[in-house]
Amino acid sequence: MWLPAFVRNFRGNQLLIQLEQSVNLERLKTMYDGNLGKVLVRIEFVDPRKARPKQRALFFALIGDIWNWSGQPVEELKEYFYIQYAIKTAGKEISLADNTKNTVSDANQLLELVIDFMFDYKVPFKQGYELLPKDETYYMYLCCKHRKCTICGQHADIHHLETIGIGGNRTKVDHTKRHVMALCRSHHVEIEQIGARNFGYKYHVPVTGIKLDVETLRKIHVAGNYEEEE
Template structure:
C-alpha cells in the first residue's frame, strides 16, 4: 500500500479500508481480517493481495516496492507484470525476457512462447539478468522463482508474435 499511498496521497488507513471494501464486494459480502486471531484463510489474504496488485497495474501505479510482494503471490504478480509489460523489479516499461534460453539465430516470431518461462524486465534489469545470471539475480532481488508460463491469448494481446499451436 505504500506505493499506492505515495502515488495517490491517500492515507494508508483509508487505502486499507478501500481494499477491504473491494474484497467484500468481490466476495458477495464476505469480510476479511488480517489480524493474528482472524478466521480468514490464506486464500482470503491472497485474494485481497490480488485486488491490490490488479489496482496497481490497472492504474499504472509506480511499483517501487513491488517485488517484495512476490513471496506472497509470486506467479500472479509476475503474470500481471507480463500482461501489462511492466518491470517486476522497478515498474518501468518492460521487455519480455525468456528465462528458458531461446538460442542464437532462432526466429522468435516462429517460436511457441507458451512453452517457455517468461518475465517482464526493463532494459536495465534485463541486461543485469543476463550479466549476473538467474541465481544471482534471484538472490539479489529476493525472488523465489523467476518466470512464469503465459497462455497464447495473453501473448497475442501484448503483441508477442509466435507460432502458437493449439491456441492455448
C-alpha cells in the first residue's frame, strides 16, 4: 500500500510525516492480522528535479541491449516499459523527452523496471553497462540478488567488507549484520590485493556495501546463523 506524504519535521532519526489522505486502518489490520503494534513502512525521499538527460541516455542504452538480445523493435520495448510504469504507479504517465514534467524519481522508477527485467531474464548488459549508476543501493542489491559482479556483470560471489577472519565459520555468522557487495572471482581478488579504498577510486564505486535481509540471503544461498531474525 503506497501513500503520498510530506515530511513536516526532522529530529535526528525521527520524522514527523503528514499523509495526504487518511490511513485505511481496516486494511492494515488485515495485513498485520489485527496487530498494529509493529507496522513497517518504507520511506522514499522523492527527487523533485526534472528528469535528467543522462537518465534518458541510460534508458535507451538498456533498451538497445534488450533489442540486441530479443530482436524486439525499440519502439515496442519503449511502449512496453511505459505501460509497466503506468501499471506500477496506478496510471501515471512517463516521458523522458526534453520538455518532460516527470521528475528524477519518476525516471528512476522507470529505469528500475528495465533493470529488473534485464536481471530477471538474464539479458546481457553491453551498451548500457558503463552508464549504470553503480553507486546506487538498488543496483548493488540486484547484483547481490542475481549474483552479478558489480564491476563487470560476470557471475559473482558475495564479498564481505567486514572480515570474518581466518578459520571463521560463515554458517555461524549472522550475515544480515554485515555489509556485502557482489564481485566476480577476479575483482574479489583485486579488492583484497589493492584494498577497498583504491578499488573504489579505480572503478568509481562505493565500497561501503549494503546489508541484505534474511529472505534475500537465503534465496542466494548464503548460509548463516539467522535464528535471531526468525
